[in-house]
Amino acid sequence: xxxxxxxxxxxxxxxxxxxxxxxxxxxAVVGPNGSGKSNVVExxxxxxxxxxxxxxxxxxxxxxxxxxxxxxxxxxxxxxxxYFNNSDKIxxxxxxxxxxxxxxxxxxxIGREVYSDGLNKYILNGSEVRLKDINxxxxxxxIGSSGHHIISQGEADRILNASAKDRKxxxxxxxxxxxYQYKIKESERKLERTINNMKEVSLLRRENAPHLNFLKKxxxxxxxxxxxxxxxxxxxxxxxxxESIHLETENKNFVSEKxxxxxxxxxxxxxxxxxxxxxxxxxxxxxNELKSFEEKFYEIRRVKSEIERKLGRIEGMIEMEExxxxxxxxxxxxxxxxxxxxxxxxxxxxYLEEAMYMDVLENIAPLLxxxxxxxxxxxxxxxxxGVVEVSSQITELKETRxxxxxxxxxxxxxxxxxxxxxxxVKGEIAGVVAEEREKEREKFAHKVKFQELSSHLELIKVKExxxxxxxxxxxxxxxxxxxxxxxxxxxxxxxxxxEIFTLSQEEQKRKIERIKIKLEDVGAGGETEVMKEFEEVxxxxxxxxxxxxxxEKSIESLRVLMVxxxxxxxxxxxxxxxxxxxxxxxxxxLMFGGGTGHLTVIAEQKKKDEEENVExxxxxxxxxxxxxxxxxxxxxxxxHALSGGERSLTSIALLFAMSQVNPPPFLxxxxxxxxxxxxxxxxFGDMLEKLSKHSQLVVVTHNRETMSRAGVLYGVTVGxxxxxxxxxxxFDEATAIAK
Ligand code: ATP
Numbered sequence: 001x002x003x004x005x006x007x008x009x010x011x012x013x014x015x016x017x018x019x020x021x022x023x024x025x026x027x028a029v030v031g032p033n034g035s036g037k038s039n040v041v042e043x044x045x046x047x048x049x050x051x052x053x054x055x056x057x058x059x060x061x062x063x064x065x066x067x068x069x070x071x072x073x074x075x076x077x078x079x080x081x082x083y084f085n086n087s088d089k090i091x092x093x094x095x096x097x098x099x100x101x102x103x104x105x106x107x108x109x110i111g112r113e114v115y116s117d118g119l120n121k122y123i124l125n126g127s128e129v130r131l132k133d134i135n136x137x138x139x140x141x142x143i144g145s146s147g148h149h150i151i152s153q154g155e156a157d158r159i160l161n162a163s164a165k166d167r168k169x170x171x172x173x174x175x176x177x178x179x180y181q182y183k184i185k186e187s188e189r190k191l192e193r194t195i196n197n198m199k200e201v202s203l204l205r206r207e208n209a210p211h212l213n214f215l216k217k218x219x220x221x222x223x224x225x226x227x228x229x230x231x232x233x234x235x236x237x238x239x240x241x242x243e244s245i246h247l248e249t250e251n252k253n254f255v256s257e258k259x260x261x262x263x264x265x266x267x268x269x270x271x272x273x274x275x276x277x278x279x280x281x282x283x284x285x286x287x288n289e290l291k292s293f294e295e296k297f298y299e300i301r302r303v304k305s306e307i308e309r310k311l312g313r314i315e316g317m318i319e320m321e322e323x324x325x326x327x328x329x330x331x332x333x334x335x336x337x338x339x340x341x342x343x344x345x346x347x348x349x350x351y352l353e354e355a356m357y358m359d360v361l362e363n364i365a366p367l368l369x370x371x372x373x374x375x376x377x378x379x380x381x382x383x384x385x386g387v388v389e390v391s392s393q394i395t396e397l398k399e400t401r402x403x404x405x406x407x408x409x410x411x412x413x414x415x416x417x418x419x420x421x422x423x424x425v426k427g428e429i430a431g432v433v434a435e436e437r438e439k440e441r442e443k444f445a446h447k448v449k450f451q452e453l454s455s456h457l458e459l460i461k462v463k464e465x466x467x468x469x470x471x472x473x474x475x476x477x478x479x480x481x482x483x484x485x486x487x488x489x490x491x492x493x494x495x496x497x498x499e500i501f502t503l504s505q506e507e508q509k510r511k512i513e514r515i516k517i518k519l520e521d522v523g524a525g526g527e528t529e530v531m532k533e534f535e536e537v538x539x540x541x542x543x544x545x546x547x548x549x550x551x552e553k554s555i556e557s558l559r560v561l562m563v564x565x566x567x568x569x570x571x572x573x574x575x576x577x578x579x580x581x582x583x584x585x586x587x588x589x590l591m592f593g594g595g596t597g598h599l600t601v602i603a604e605q606k607k608k609d610e611e612e613n614v615e616x617x618x619x620x621x622x623x624x625x626x627x628x629x630x631x632x633x634x635x636x637x638x639x640h641a642l643s644g645g646e647r648s649l650t651s652i653a654l655l656f657a658m659s660q661v662n663p664p665p666f667l668x669x670x671x672x673x674x675x676x677x678x679x680x681x682x683x684f685g686d687m688l689e690k691l692s693k694h695s696q697l698v699v700v701t702h703n704r705e706t707m708s709r710a711g712v713l714y715g716v717t718v719g720x721x722x723x724x725x726x727x728x729x730x731f732d733e734a735t736a737i738a739k
Contacts, residue, residue, distance in 0.1 A: 001084055001085060001086060001090040001141055002022075002665070002696065003022045003083075003665060003666045003696045003698075004022065004083040004084055004085050005019055005021045005022060005082075005083045006022075006040070006043060006047070006081070006083075007019045007082075007083070008079075008080050009075075009079045009080070010065055010066045010076075010077055011039065011043050011079065012036065012039040012042065012064060012065075013035075013066065013718070013723060013724040014039060014726075015066040015069070015722075015724075018725075019726075020040070021712075022666070022696055022698065022712070023711070023712055024712040025696055026689070026696075026699065026709055026710045027698050027710060028698075028699050028706060028707050028712070028714070028734070029699070029700045029713075030702070030707060030714070030715055030716070030737055030738040031738065032738070034718070035716040036716050038057075038152070038670055038700065039724065040700070041150060041152060041668055041698075041700060042056045043080045044082070044668050044698070045150055045152075046064065046078075046080050046112055046114075047111065048138060048143060049131055049134045051131075055152065061078075061114040061116070061118040061120065062118070064078045064114050065077060065078040065115075066078065069721055069723060070721075070722060072723055076116060077115045077116070078113065079111065079112070079113040080111070080112055082109070082110050082111075083108070084107065084110075084141075085107060086103060086106055086108040087106045090140070090141055091103040091108045091137055091141060092137070092140040093133065093136055093137055093140070094136050094140070094183075100140065108124075108125065109125050110122075110124055110134060110137070111123035111124075122134050124137065139178060139179040142176045142662060142665070143664055148170050148173050148174045148664075149659070149695075150667075150668040150670075151667075151668065153671045153674075153700070154674075156648055156651045156675075157647045157650075157651040158651070160647055164602060164626055165624040167625045168601075168623060168625045170658075171580065171658060172569075172573065172576075174658040175572060175573065175658075175662050177573060177576070180568055180572075183565055187558050188562070190558055191559070191562070194551050195555065197547075197551055201544050201548050201551065202548065204544055205541060205544045205545070205548070208540065208544070211537060212534075215530060215533060216534065216538075218534065221522050222522070222530065222531065224522070225522045228515050228519050228522075229485045229519065232481070232484060232512065232515045235508060235511055235512050235515070236489055237495040238492075238497065238508065239492075239505065239508045240474075240477070240481075240492035240495075241497050242497055243477075243505065244474070245497070247467065247470060250463075250470075251467060254460055254464050254467060258460045261453050261460065264449075265454065265457065268450045271442075272450060282432050283429070286425060286428050286432055287429065290422065290429060293418060293421050294361065297361055297419065300411055300414055300415045303411055304411045304415060307404055307408050310404055311401065311404045311405065311408065314397055314404060315401060317397050318394055318401065321397065336378075340378075344378045347370075347374050348371055348374050348375070351367045351370050355367040355368065361419070361422065362419055362426075478490070484519050484520075576661055576662070577625075579661040580599060580654075581657075583658075583660040584597050584598060584654055585597060585598060586657070587652075587653035587656050587687065588650070590653070590686070590687065591650075591652070591683055591687075592631055592646075592649065594632030594633075595631045595632040595634075596628075596630045597628070599628070599654075600625070600626045601623050601625055601626075602624055602626045603622070603624075627639060629650055631646065644675050645676065645680065648672075648675040648676060649676070649680060652672060655672075656687050659691055660691070660694065663695045665696060666695055666697065667691065667697050667698070668698045668699075668700075669697065669699045669701075670699075671700055672699070673703045674702070674703075676703070678705070681704075684703075684706065685705045685708065688709050689709055701738075704735055704738075707734050707735060707738065713731060713733075714727065715733065717737065
């Protein structure tokens with residue numbers, strides 16, 4: 001890596017773009033007072049990220065921008081770019097993970113611009129970057145931000161004036177330990193961030209915990225419920241299967257029973273109405289027949305009694321005639337024993353009365369026969385004792401009587417025939433009635449059967465209704481069950497029912513109900529959501545736990561890294577001090593022709609309040625660096641007692657010693673040689689040459705000796721336009737310009 005060039009544009013007195021090439025190991029910048037040499041040194045500081053305005057002799061960004069002159073207008077911005085040869089890829093950028101990545105350019109260019117509003121831009125190989133990145137990059141090539149490699153005018157003895165603590169920092173920077181400190185700081189920040197993250201994560205976990213616990217319990221409940229569901233499903237399978245078989249069988253039975261009953265009813269129903277019709281028809285016919293016979297019988301009776309009367313008259317007339325003709329005549333009075341008369345009256349009366357109460361003709365006829373016999377017996381009294389004189393009239397009457405008797409005989413025969421007919425019809429009617437009774441009995445029996453069947457049918461219907469309700473209950477049960485155990489419940493259809501009941505259906509049902517209540521208590525609803533949420537929350541908790549683990553690991557590794565870095569710093573610091581002391585002694589002897597100079601690490605006196613806040617053992621004791629010198633032939637050892645030249649020589653010896661141990665790529669020295677006399681200027685020149693073997697040197701000087709050691713000389717002058725101008729000059733010109 002080599003410093004290639006510096007480009008200044010609008011920066012301080014450099015109004016126009018001005019470029020310096022650093023082809024030679026020692027480049028000198030010369031020029032009269034106020035020409036702008038120090039502005040070149042400040043351009044180095046500026047472009048390398050200097051944040052202290054004071055060290056660039058300004059108050060604000062605006063002070064760094066060319067302010068304009070009589071002939072030139074002011075610039076809107078100041079810009080400086082620095083170019084390095086990076087063909088060896090030594091420039092590195094450290095990423096967030098702490099890894100160093102090569103800057104893959106052959107030329108590394110760093111630019112910085114400042115605008116009148118104070119805005120700064122940092123540019124790395126054409127891309128805008130952060131200041132942090134510039135610092136990061138420069139620390140990889142041992143160009144620290146403390147600027148120990150840029151010694152401004154009058155600053156040569158800065159290291160002598162600095163406090164032991166600040167001196168230590170400058171030396172650490174020169175030793176390239178800043179990068180480790182930077183890494184430690186970075187690690188501390190990371191550690192702090194990580195600890196905060198950990199706090200946040202553990203807070204989140206703690207916040208999550210009650211919810212997670214709640215969900216876990218819910219899930220446990222669901223798991224328990226799942227067990228119950230499985231049990232319930234198993235119970236349901238058997239129960240429902242048995243129930244369905246039962247319902248099916250019942251239904252089948254009812255249907256066939258109903259059909260059978262209905263069939264029977266349909267057979268009986270017509271029989272009931274049919275028999276009624278038939279019987280009443282036959283009965284009617286017979287009754288009519290009987291009526292006509294009876295009517296005829298009464299007619300004959302009437303005719304018969306007429307004939308009898310006729311016969312009575314004829315016989316009366318015959319009697320009268322015979323009495324008239326017959327001699328002796330029959331006494332007009334007949335005597336009949338009283339008993340006979342009374343018997344006659346009593347008997348005839350009895351029969352008559354009996355006949356009067358008879359409503360059936362066939363019963364009257366025999367009574368009338370008996371009455372006739374009684375009358376005939378009594379009539380014999382009249383015949384006895386009479387002589388009959390037969391006259392012609394009598395004969396005639398007798399003939400008439402014969403005729404009437406014949407008529408009578410006929411009528412009587414007819415009467416008898418009718419009586420028989422009546423008896424026959426009556427018999428028939430009685431038969432029909434009997435048949436009717438039989439039919440009625442049958443009908444009654446049918447009616448009873450019909451009634452029985454109807455109520456049986458009703459009963460079946462009621463049972464069917466009940467069965468229907470049972471079926472509905474069955475369906476409801478399935479629906480309710482499916483809510484609790486899912487559609488798997490329908491698999492009961494394929495269930496093989498064991499032959500032996502372990503539990504009766506009622507017991508089974510009761511058990512089912514008990515589990516159902518328990519399940520409903522658990523509230524199986526929303527299971528999937530809760531499970532999902534549980535998984536999510538659990539996953540989140542696991543994630544946080546993992547995160548916690550990672551954070552703990554990274555805290556651990558950060559702590560390890562910090563310890564390692566601190567150890568490294570400790571070792572390298574010690575080693576560095578040893579090397580610096582060796583070089584310091586050499587340069588010191590070279591400068592003063594003898595004597596001793598060396599650095600001592602001392603424990604810094606802490607301020608009182610600081611001490612109180614720091615617990616013992618928490619921090620390593622603050623240390624600083626003391627410079628001990630002993631000039632040849634002189635007893636004075638205190639730094640403040642040295643002359644200006646001696647101070648200058650001592651600080652140069654130390655600065656150069658520091659640069660020798662861990663050489664920076666370049667050193668910028670602004671009139672460091674100002675206080676040296678001729679002899680010391682030569683020694684200074686020798687040291688420059690020694691240094692230039694390891695570091696490129698840019699020296700601003702008025703010193704001829706110094707100029708003589710430079711390979712390239714730049715002269716700075718102020719032009720007529722009031723702006724600094726730069727030109728490459730020869731040694732002779734340079735000495736002329738420098739005046
Ligand atoms: P010496 O040899 O006396 O140390 P020098 O060559 O180092 O002088 P510088 O200090 O670099 O000179 O330059 C100072 C000059 O730069 C002053 O004249 C000052 O006016 C000029 N200057 C400083 N800032 C600006 C600015 N923003 N715009 C224009 N000119 C400026």
